[in-house]
Amino acid sequence: MAAESGTACLCAIARDERAEDLREWVCYHLGLGFTHIALYDNGSREPLREVLAPLVAQGAISVIDFPLREAPQLSAYFHALRLWRGRAFWLAFLDIDEFLTPLSPPPAAGEAILPRLLRPYERFGGLVLHWMMMGSAGHEQRPPGATLCNYREALGLETHVKSIVRPECVVRPLSPHHFAYAEGLYAVNEDGFPVVGPESYPTARHLRVNHYYYKSRQDFADKIARGLATPVPGGVRSMENFLAGLRRPARLDDAVLPWLAGGAAWAARAGWPWPLSPADAPREAPSRPVRLVNHAEMRALRDVWRQLRALSGGHAPDGALLPVWRQLVRRLAGLYGQAGLAESAAAVQRFFAA
Numbered sequence: 001m002a003a004e005s006g007t008a009c010l011c012a013i014a015r016d017e018r019a020e021d022l023r024e025w026v027c028y029h030l031g032l033g034f035t036h037i038a039l040y041d042n043g044s045r046e047p048l049r050e051v052l053a054p055l056v057a058q059g060a061i062s063v064i065d066f067p068l069r070e071a072p073q074l075s076a077y078f079h080a081l082r083l084w085r086g087r088a089f090w091l092a093f094l095d096i097d098e099f100l101t102p103l104s105p106p107p108a109a110g111e112a113i114l115p116r117l118l119r120p121y122e123r124f125g126g127l128v129l130h131w132m133m134m135g136s137a138g139h140e141q142r143p144p145g146a147t148l149c150n151y152r153e154a155l156g157l158e159t160h161v162k163s164i165v166r167p168e169c170v171v172r173p174l175s176p177h178h179f180a181y182a183e184g185l186y187a188v189n190e191d192g193f194p195v196v197g198p199e200s201y202p203t204a205r206h207l208r209v210n211h212y213y214y215k216s217r218q219d220f221a222d223k224i225a226r227g228l229a230t231p232v233p234g235g236v237r238s239m240e241n242f243l244a245g246l247r248r249p250a251r252l253d254d255a256v257l258p259w260l261a262g263g264a265a266w267a268a269r270a271g272w273p274w275p276l277s278p279a280d281a282p283r284e285a286p287s288r289p290v291r292l293v294n295h296a297e298m299r300a301l302r303d304v305w306r307q308l309r310a311l312s313g314g315h316a317p318d319g320a321l322l323p324v325w326r327q328l329v330r331r332l333a334g335l336y337g338q339a340g341l342a343e344s345a346a347a348v349q350r351f352f353a354a
Helices: 019-032 053-057 072-084 113-121 217-226 239-246 257-270 295-311 319-338 342-353
Strands: 008-014 036-041 061-065 090-093 098-102 126-134 153-165 170-173 179-181 207-211
Touching (some): 008 072, 019 098, 053 257, 072 090
Parallel strands (some): 008 090, 126 207
């Protein structure tokens, strides 16, 4: 049986996350329009089904006990793909420190934003969205209140992606970021451009993933102690990662604040406090300057440009890819110009004109 168009389930695996963080995360995402959340409990000291008991009882959340220690994240993802095939049109995979963030205006009262934003991508195997890394805002100790109000320093859009997939189109997970699709199917970014790996050129016009990777120094120390759900080469966390985040330029970013009201309704249904509103958010701006040039984006765009040029025999692609190609080239030329690389910007524009 085919899943109803627009139905979207959210999947995550967690171990020993703070109860307040888990409740904020599930209420926020249910408020966006996810029809169900499947949480895999990887042996938490305080079982997730107890932490989230009211919404488990109401059927909004499923908790699957999953004490596996070897490759727990990808194993949980594989299980979720089989479980939700035919039951949900979309299946999103996020971590507990990642919040899906719409960038479009809020819809009319009573309409969920998520189905509307995903509808244009229903003919593809999946949609990938980019991380917006959020900084620590200088917090040494964990501040009282909510993640979404306490950490509003945006450090820049990253090349790494997270995936929202159509379960019947997926063969298996390849990493926490990307998946293998059935023959002839693939994931795309917002531009409709195919993405076959865990990274792509960054784009976020309608949707992105706010990644609260750092939080406070105290939170980051706890993150180090928990370890990685999926070990990756060079992925060992250390406090130097936190210090490197402090050195990155930042800007104030309130994109998530208009979406807090939906979470408040779900918190009320669970009987949990929800001290989240734009009025709760600190008003001071980051002390570090705004980043003028995103060098990671520039490198990613340059790599895609070179690949397309090679595939098309040295000519600009035509057909369906032409509008995406035109947009990519303009963005790359603009970034080169911002970086003071006028000669490179001119070379990109000359190639497109030819």
